Amino acid sequence: MSDRIIDLSRAVPPIVERLEASLAGSLASRLNTKDAGGLLRTNRPRGTEEDRLAGAGWISQRLGFMPAIDRMIVTNGTLNILFLLLNHLVGRQGTLLTEEMTYPNMQALSGILGFKIEGIRMDRDGLDPAALAQACRANPGIKVLYTIPTLQNPTATVMPLERRMEICTVAREHDVIIIEDEAQALLLEDGPPPLSTIAPERCWYVMGLAKTVVMGMRVAYVMAPSVEDAEAIMTRFGRMSMWFVAALQAELAQVLITTGIAAEATKEIRRIATERRAIVGEILNRPALLERPGGLHVWIPTATDAEEIAAAACSAGILIRPGIQFAASPQATPAMSGLRLSFCEVRQEADLRLAVSRLAYLLR
Ligand SMILES: Cc1ncc(COP(=O)(O)O)c(C=O)c1O
Numbered sequence: 001m002s003d004r005i006i007d008l009s010r011a012v013p014p015i016v017e018r019l020e021a022s023l024a025g026s027l028a029s030r031l032n033t034k035d036a037g038g039l040l041r042t043n044r045p046r047g048t049e050e051d052r053l054a055g056a057g058w059i060s061q062r063l064g065f066m067p068a069i070d071r072m073i074v075t076n077g078t079l080n081i082l083f084l085l086l087n088h089l090v091g092r093q094g095t096l097l098t099e100e101m102t103y104p105n106m107q108a109l110s111g112i113l114g115f116k117i118e119g120i121r122m123d124r125d126g127l128d129p130a131a132l133a134q135a136c137r138a139n140p141g142i143k144v145l146y147t148i149p150t151l152q153n154p155t156a157t158v159m160p161l162e163r164r165m166e167i168c169t170v171a172r173e174h175d176v177i178i179i180e181d182e183a184q185a186l187l188l189e190d191g192p193p194p195l196s197t198i199a200p201e202r203c204w205y206v207m208g209l210a211k212t213v214v215m216g217m218r219v220a221y222v223m224a225p226s227v228e229d230a231e232a233i234m235t236r237f238g239r240m241s242m243w244f245v246a247a248l249q250a251e252l253a254q255v256l257i258t259t260g261i262a263a264e265a266t267k268e269i270r271r272i273a274t275e276r277r278a279i280v281g282e283i284l285n286r287p288a289l290l291e292r293p294g295g296l297h298v299w300i301p302t303a304t305d306a307e308e309i310a311a312a313a314c315s316a317g318i319l320i321r322p323g324i325q326f327a328a329s330p331q332a333t334p335a336m337s338g339l340r341l342s343f344c345e346v347r348q349e350a351d352l353r354l355a356v357s358r359l360a361y362l363l364r
Contacts, residue, residue, distance in 0.1 A: 006355040007345050009155065009319040011184075011265070011296040012215050014272045014344040019265050023214060026247070026255040033192050039251060046234055047074025047246045049276035054254040055221030059191075059207050061325055062185055062194055063223070068211040070227040072179070072243045073234065074253075077218040078181060078208035079105060082146075083113070084237050085179055085204055089144045090115045091229065097145040097240060099127055100334045101326035103153050103181070106146065110329075121335055126152060129166040136174035143178045149195055150185035151295035154326040154340035156288035161192040177225075178203045182203060186212040187270050191293070197337040201225055211296060212266045219245065240306025269296075276343040276352060284363065297342040299323075312362050318355045348356035 044051060052072035058068045063308035075081040082105075090096045092114035095175070098106055100119035110117050118139075121131040126149055136142055146166075149159040159167070169176055180195045180203050208220035224230035237243050256262040273296055280298055281290040289298045302309060306322035313320050321340045327333065341359070346352045 002060065004042065005317050005319060006351050007319045008341050008343060008352075009321045010345045010357075011340070011342040012110045013211055013296060014271045014276075015347070016265050016268045016272070019261060019268065022259075022261050023256070023265075026259060026261060027252045029034065030251060030255045036325075039247055043241050043244050044074070044247055044250055045238050046230070047072070047245050047250055051245065051250045051254055054257040055310075056223075058257050059205065059221050059223060061263075062182060062191070062207070063197055063205070064193065064195075066116050068227070069225045070223045072229050073222040073224065073230055074250055075220050075222060076245055076249065077210065077242070078183060078206055078220040079109075079204055080224050080243065081220055082109060082181075082220075084178070084233055085241065086115065086144075087113050088233055088236060089177055091111075093281050093358055094144070095139060095142050097132065097142060097176070098328045099147060099152060100332065101154055101323055101336065102328050103144070103183075104150065107330070117329045119332050119334065120145075122152075122155065122157070122301070124157065125163045126155075126157045127163075127167055129163065129170050130193065132167060133171075133174070135168045136170065136176060140174075142146055142174075142176065144170050144179065145171065146179045146193070148181045148183065150182055150364075151187060154297065154323060155299045155338070156292075156294055156297055156319070156340075157299075157314075158188065158191060164192060164195055164198055168195055171199055173293050176202070180205050184211045187273060187295040188293050189270070196223065199263055209262070212267065212269060213253075213256060213262045218251060218255060219249050219348055227287050233322065269310070273344055276349075279349065279352060280341060280343055280356050283353060284360050294346050297340050299338050300363070301336070301338040304337050306339050308358075310339060313359055316358050316362070318358055 055074050056067045056072050094115045096115050096117050114143050121128045157310040196205035205223040209217045277294045290314045291348045310320050310322040
């Protein structure tokens with residue numbers, strides 16, 4: 001193993017240096033102008049009206065409309081609401097459908113909450129509607145699909161509009177509820193519309209700030225399919241204050257959104273990520289990586305030896321994740337083989353160039 005590690009394994013946003021001061025200053029100035037004691041003495045189940053309004057404005061960038069604040073929930077990050085939704089909608093012994101490779105914490109959630117995961121086949125346009133329909137027919141008890149249609153984790157796929165419509169049609173036919181996670185979606189300037197605008201009656205829309213504003217914020221905005229759905233979930237869990245968004249975080253998120261700092265951060269993250277992606281595409285000499293718009297990672301298809309390549313890279317001091325680490329369940333081997341390369345954790349561009357050059361050698 002090399003003595004210096006270059007980490008290409010974590011899909012985190014780059015540090016936006018020129019915004020560091022405004023991030024810190026925003027909260028300080030808000031606490032000076034508001035009754036800080038009052039802010040901290042109150043709990044915020046689902047967020048205050050101002051929190052939800054700021055969140056509705058933020059997600060309207062993707063939805064194209066301003067959701068009613070009664071449908072909004074503000075939570076301590078995406079994982080927090082996923083925990084509640086999966087417990088409420090899938091439950092112990094239930095089965096959750098996901099892409100065949102997905103956000104790895106899904107496996108942890110399935111272990112804690114006791115549900116099974118069935119991975120659905122994907123192609124370069126994302127979930128395969130025929131495979132989804134087949135899974136629904138084979139197990140009519142299935143009611144919930146978790147999906148990342150825009151800049152998928154790990155494949156970076158952006159599901160085209162037509163495919164989105166097909167997925168929504170299948171969900172309607174089989175009465176499946178959709179949890180749509182748009183963690184990185186704002187890194188696309190003109191991404192196709194969310195599923196939540198195509199089948200709003202059955203979609204829970206979730207957008208965290210971790211990937212597109214600042215990593216440790218732990219705030220996510222959620223739009224429920226209806227006011228009743230938003231209320232039902234909080235009636236079930238709402239008395240436990242650990243599910244309430246933390247006041248300071250919610251306040252900071254509100255300030256960053258209403259002052260425009262959050263939007264500026266997203267724009268800058270998008271700019272840096274685009275530059276870095278170009279470096280990766282050029283060094284790997286894989287123009288296909290750049291044919292489609294991207295986020296904080298690229299997917300490098302390999303024959304079948306992605307794990308071996310990742311192990312060799314590790315010995316050369318480069319951390320990169322093979323697709324198998326994202327498999328929906330330990331029993332299933334995904335049909336797509338490849339590596340997820342994330343390029344924004346590395347501070348110095350020279351380190352990125354060095355690591356990708358070594359990787360290019362291993363991929364030959
Ligand atoms: C698809 C996806 N959703 C959610 C998260 C985590 O979001 P949060 O930090 O808001 O809990 C991640 C983090 O890697 C992710 O990849």
